[in-house]
Amino acid sequence: MSTARYFLVTAVQQDAWILGCPVEIVKGALLFDSLSRQTILQLKLRNVGSSTINQVSVAITSFDGAGKAISDYGKLQSFTFGDLHTNPRDLFGDRTAIPLGDSSVKAVKVVFSSAIYANGYEWHNDEKLEGQPYNLYPIHHMLVADLVEQYNREYTKHHIGSSSVGTEEVNAHDLYPISTSDYWCCTCGFPNPIYVMDCRRCGTSKEWLFKTIDREFLLRAQSEYLELMQLKAQEEAAQTRKLKDQEEHSKNRQQALRSKLVVIACFLGVLAIAGVVIAKAIILPQRQYDNAIALQADGKQREAAVAFLALGHYKDSFDHYLAYSANSISAGLSHSVGLHNNGTVIATGDNSAGQCNIQSWTDVVSISAGALHTVGLRRDGTVLAVGSNEAGKWDV
Ligand SMILES: [Zn+2]
Numbered sequence: 001m002s003t004a005r006y007f008l009v010t011a012v013q014q015d016a017w018i019l020g021c022p023v024e025i026v027k028g029a030l031l032f033d034s035l036s037r038q039t040i041l042q043l044k045l046r047n048v049g050s051s052t053i054n055q056v057s058v059a060i061t062s063f064d065g066a067g068k069a070i071s072d073y074g075k076l077q078s079f080t081f082g083d084l085h086t087n088p089r090d091l092f093g094d095r096t097a098i099p100l101g102d103s104s105v106k107a108v109k110v111v112f113s114s115a116i117y118a119n120g121y122e123w124h125n126d127e128k129l130e131g132q133p134y135n136l137y138p139i140h141h142m143l144v145a146d147l148v149e150q151y152n153r154e155y156t157k158h159h160i161g162s163s164s165v166g167t168e169e170v171n172a173h174d175l176y177p178i179s180t181s182d183y184w185c186c187t188c189g190f191p192n193p194i195y196v197m198d199c200r201r202c203g204t205s206k207e208w209l210f211k212t213i214d215r216e217f218l219l220r221a222q223s224e225y226l227e228l229m230q231l232k233a234q235e236e237a238a239q240t241r242k243l244k245d246q247e248e249h250s251k252n253r254q255q256a257l258r259s260k261l262v263v264i265a266c267f268l269g270v271l272a273i274a275g276v277v278i279a280k281a282i283i284l285p286q287r288q289y290d291n292a293i294a295l296q297a298d299g300k301q302r303e304a305a306v307a308f309l310a311l312g313h314y315k316d317s318f319d320h321y322l323a324y325s326a327n328s329i330s331a332g333l334s335h336s337v338g339l340h341n342n343g344t345v346i347a348t349g350d351n352s353a354g355q356c357n358i359q360s361w362t363d364v365v366s367i368s369a370g371a372l373h374t375v376g377l378r379r380d381g382t383v384l385a386v387g388s389n390e391a392g393k394w395d396v
Contacts, residue, residue, distance in 0.1 A: 006031040009039060010107055016131030019183055020193050022049025022115045022123050023056050024201070026091060032103055039105040044094040047086045048190065048200040052118035056081045056093075059128075062100050063107040070104060078113065085118065089203065134191045137176040142215075147222055148174065154212070155187070173202075177209050187213065285314045292320070322365065332369035332387075339367045345376055355387030 012028030027044040041060065047053050057080040062070045079098045086092040100108065111130055115123045140148045155173050173187035183191045187209060190201035197206055292307035305324035311317035322341060330337050335349030335356055343363045347356035353372040361384055366377040373387025 005035050006033055006040075009105070012041070012043065012108060012110065014110075014131075016133050017191050018112065018125060018129045018131040019191055020123070021112050021125070021131070022047065022053060022117075022200075023112050024048050024190075025110065027094075028110070030100075030105065030108055037102065039100045039103060041098040041100055041108055041110075042094060042096070043098070043110065045081070045092055046201065047088050047090050047092070049088060049115065049117065049123070050196075050200070051088060051121075053086050053115050054082070054084050054118050055114075055116040056084065056112065057114045059111045059113045060098070060100065061109040062105045063109070064104050065106045067107070070101065089201065134178075134185055134189070136178065136185055136189050139174050139176050139187075139213075139218075142176060143218060143222055144226070147218070147225060151213070151218075173204075176215070177213055179210060184210075285311055289315060289317060292317070296320070330367050330369040330374075332374065333371040335369060335374070337367050337369045337374050339364060339376075343379065345374075347374060353388035357386045358384075 009030040009032055012025065012030060014025040014028075017024065024046050025043055026046050029042050031040050031042060032038075033040055039062075043058075045056065057078060060077045060079060062077070064070050077100070081093055081096060084092055109130075111125065111128070113125050113128075117123075139151060143151065152173065175185065175187050175189050177187050178185040179194075181194065183194055184196075184206055185191050186199035186202060186204055186206075188199060188202040188204065190199055192200055192206070198204065199206070199209075288307060288311055292304050292311065295304035295307060301324055305321050308317040308321040308324070332349070332355060335347060335351065337345055337347040337356075337358060339345055343361075343365065345358040345361045345364050345367055347358045349356065350372075351357065355369070355372050355374050358367075358374055358376065361376055361378075363379045364376040364384065365379050368375050370387065373385060373389070376384040378384060
């Protein structure tokens with residue numbers, strides 16, 4: 001049961017004005033009444049006359065979907081709103097339904113034909129004028145948005161609390177006022193005859209309007225405003241640049257510091273490696289050497305010799321070792337061998353197993369005699385052996 005009774009066919013709005021006409025269309029709609037199968041017109045009108053109006057007549061032309069005037073109903077119907085008693089700037093008419101015919105009506109043209117004032121004065125559109133559009137110049141075409149906003153604030157401040165303005169559905173004052181020899185257009189867009197002192201639509205004083213909204217003044221204010229904005233933008237840009245420079249500087253410093261740290265780390269690394277090398281090549285052998293000398297001084301000849309041998313050719317370590325091992329002798333079951341300083345070996349005693357055949361030995365650093373055999377260690381690490389090889393004693 002919620003089916004809508006009325007369907008909007010089209011909106012009706014006024015786009016042309018007859019200068020001095022005391023009525024205007026605020027809003028209008030062409031509706032189809034699904035119950036009565038009628039197309040009806042609804043108009044919300046405003047009294048833009050100088051005093052109370054009692055009666056308004058309109059001429060209505062209806063059109064079909066193809067844009068052709070409908071002759072049956074349309075031939076120029078007229079309609080009269082009576083018994084109005086509507087005061088200046090008041091709205092009226094929207095409770096009245098004007099029946100236009102069947103569903104074939106798709107558009108309308110409404111022209112005001114007459115109005116009768118309460119005081120008996122009458123206005124008639126004798127020449128059947130259809131009005132003309134007033135080419136109004138929006139202030140935002142001339143001013144930047146910020147100034148338009150400021151202008152609207154000024155406008156509101158000027159009119160606040162004023163009972164003459166604030167009429168319903170007049171709130172935009174965004175048009176540049178125009179004055180000619182015949183009329184002046186208010187900032188609300190309404191064309192007033194030149195003799196009218198307060199806008200018939202919104203009540204704005206013509207004097208105030210043209211004093212306040214002076215083109216030169218607005219343009220000057222605008223250029224000052226734009227200059228200010230430019231300065232501000234430049235300052236902001238400079239500030240941004242400064243911050244960016246600081247950031248860059250700090251970044252560069254950090255990078256420099258990082259590179260320095262890398263150099264220091266590398267240097268320390270080299271130092272550490274050098275330290276290890278020095279310790280291995282110089283300090284450690286020196287310590288071992290000192291240790292060997294100390295052992296020698298303590299009379300621990302064997303331990304000293306072992307330490308010197310471990311040092312290899314470090315300083316005179318090998319000589320020390322040789323000095324210890326020289327003249328070293330070793331005795332077998334019935335033979336003895338002796339090691340010379342020069343690395344040759346002598347042997348004496350039982351040679352039944354050849355255990356004394358050491359005459360060809362050279363570069364020997366150590367000898368040892370077994371029961372029936374003799375072994376010698378050469379400087380190059382090879383081992384010599386003579387004598388009995390039962391049990392593989394010298395399979396070296
Ligand atoms: Zn106005």
